[in-house]
Amino acid sequence: MRKWKAPRIACASLIIVAAASGRVSAESPFGDPNAEPAPFNPQMAALMSMLIQPRHAKLGLAGEAENWPLAAYSLKELRQGFAVASRAVPRWRGLPVPELFDAAVTQPLTLLDFAIKLKYSRQFNEAYEQLTAGCNACHATTDHSFIVIKAPNASAFPNQEFAPKR
Amino acid sequence: MVLAWRTGGIANAVLAVTCALSIAAWAGGAGFGDDDDNSEEEGPSYFGFVRDTSGVTVPDAKVTVGLKGRGGIITRTDLLGTYKVPGFGKDVDPKDVEVACDKPGYKQMRVVRRSTPSKDPKIPIETECTLQRI
Numbered sequence: 001m002r003k004w005k006a007p008r009i010a011c012a013s014l015i016i017v018a019a020a021s022g023r024v025s026a027e028s029p030f031g032d033p034n035a036e037p038a039p040f041n042p043q044m045a046a047l048m049s050m051l052i053q054p055r056h057a058k059l060g061l062a063g064e065a066e067n068w069p070l071a072a073y074s075l076k077e078l079r080q081g082f083a084v085a086s087r088a089v090p091r092w093r094g095l096p097v098p099e100l101f102d103a104a105v106t107q108p109l110t111l112l113d114f115a116i117k118l119k120y121s122r123q124f125n126e127a128y129e130q131l132t133a134g135c136n137a138c139h140a141t142t143d144h145s146f147i148v149i150k151a152p153n154a155s156a157f158p159n160q161e162f163a164p165k166r
Numbered sequence: 167m168v169l170a171w172r173t174g175g176i177a178n179a180v181l182a183v184t185c186a187l188s189i190a191a192w193a194g195g196a197g198f199g200d201d202d203d204n205s206e207e208e209g210p211s212y213f214g215f216v217r218d219t220s221g222v223t224v225p226d227a228k229v230t231v232g233l234k235g236r237g238g239i240i241t242r243t244d245l246l247g248t249y250k251v252p253g254f255g256k257d258v259d260p261k262d263v264e265v266a267c268d269k270p271g272y273k274q275m276r277v278v279r280r281s282t283p284s285k286d287p288k289i290p291i292e293t294e295c296t297l298q299r300i
Contacts, residue, residue, distance in 0.1 A: 094281075094289035095213060103215070103223045103246040137245035 044089050044097075051081035056135065057152045058162075059112070063124045064151075067164040071116045071124070079109060092142065100141060104134035208253035210260060213290035216243045216267045219275060219298050223247025227269040227297065234262045243267075253287060260291050267295035274298075 042050065055078040062071035082105060086098040111127035114120075128151060135149040155162060216227040229249040232238020243249050254263065265277050275298040281291055 094284070094286075094292075096292065099215065100246060100248070103248070133245075141244055141246050141248050141250075 042088070044085070044092050047081075047085040047088060051085055052078065052135075053149070054156070055081050056131070056149065057156060058160075060128055060152045061155055061157075061162040063112075063116075063121070063128055065162040065164065066119070066121055067162055068116050068119050070162065070164075071112075075109065075112055075116060095142060100138055104138040104141075105131055108134055208287055209256050209258050210284065210287050211253045211290040212249075212251040212263065212265065212293065214249060214265065214280070214293040214295060215247050216249065216269075216295045216297060217247065218272070219296060224267075224269060224272070224297055227267050227272075227295075229295065230266045230268075232264050232266070233258060234264060238264075250290070256287075263291070265293040265295055267297060269297055271300055272297035273300055 055074060059071060059074035059078055062068075062074050082101050086101050089097055091097060108127050108130035112124065112131060115124035115127050132149050132151060136145070139145050139147045139149070212231050214229075216224045216229060218224055223243075224247050225243050225245050227243045227247070227249075228240060229243060229251075230238050230240050231249075231251040233254065239251050241249050241251055265279075267274055267277070275296045277293060277295050279291070279293045281289075
């Protein structure tokens with residue numbers, strides 16, 4: 001009986017410590033309110049949601065409305081989004097992000113640029129389809145084929161007019 | 167006495183199980199499913215682009231990732247012109263892994279390893295293969 005006494009005390013101590021540490025973390029699961037602000041460092045998923053997906057949608061809506069100045073602006077924004085994301089996360093799980101972006105979207109972005117400058121709706125639609133396919137090909141390459149991008153069939157921006165200003 | 171021993175035994179067993187579970191929980195979980203993760207036993211995976219001589223990526227090219235004298239894995243590049251092959255065993259030296267590419271109408275021009283093995287087995291070894299149009 002006596003030989004079990006020391007392990008019992010050790011185990012009981014561990015349980016108390018574990019319970020105590022669990023209680024501390026349960027009080028503030030999102031961190032210490034008195035900590036120094038950490039630098040904002042969004043990772044790939046956040047960058048895609050913030051910089052790429054909405055700009056892809058706005059480009060599609062502007063092109064659909066044949067609002068060429070807005071389409072040109074949205075295209076520039078989208079290009080910059082890819083540049084920012086690839087600088088922020090040059091490698092994602094070891095994969096070279098700038099090169100993946102390049103393979104996926106450079107050609108359709110160039111074609112979109114031509115289409116917008118020529119105000120050629122049919123070429124815009126074809127290039128936009130290629131761009132969307134490039135997004136999905138990249139998702140497949142990075143094992144995210146469950147994220148399927150498509151041309152927007154409605155605006156998610158009720159406070160923005162996409163039709164050209166008359 | 168027997169009853170006391172039995173009661174003590176049950177108490178010890180309960181305490182031992184509780185202790186084990188507490189330590190597991192404290193360590194970050196009970197560990198269910200960990201048996202499926204064999205990344206510890208695997209070497210790095212292999213990844214790369216196949217491009218033509220102008221730098222354009224080549225989809226649907228045949229890529230062989232093989233071990234010197236021990237055969238290899240054949241795969242094809244995807245729409246972006248990339249291939250991926252899972253890691254061989256940890257006993258395989260990445261230096262012994264060779265990459266070759268092929269596509270009708272092309273011949274292989276060069277193969278360049280662009281990264282060195284990382285300590286993290288999840289980081290792939292990148293090797294680029296260039297094809298020249300015949």
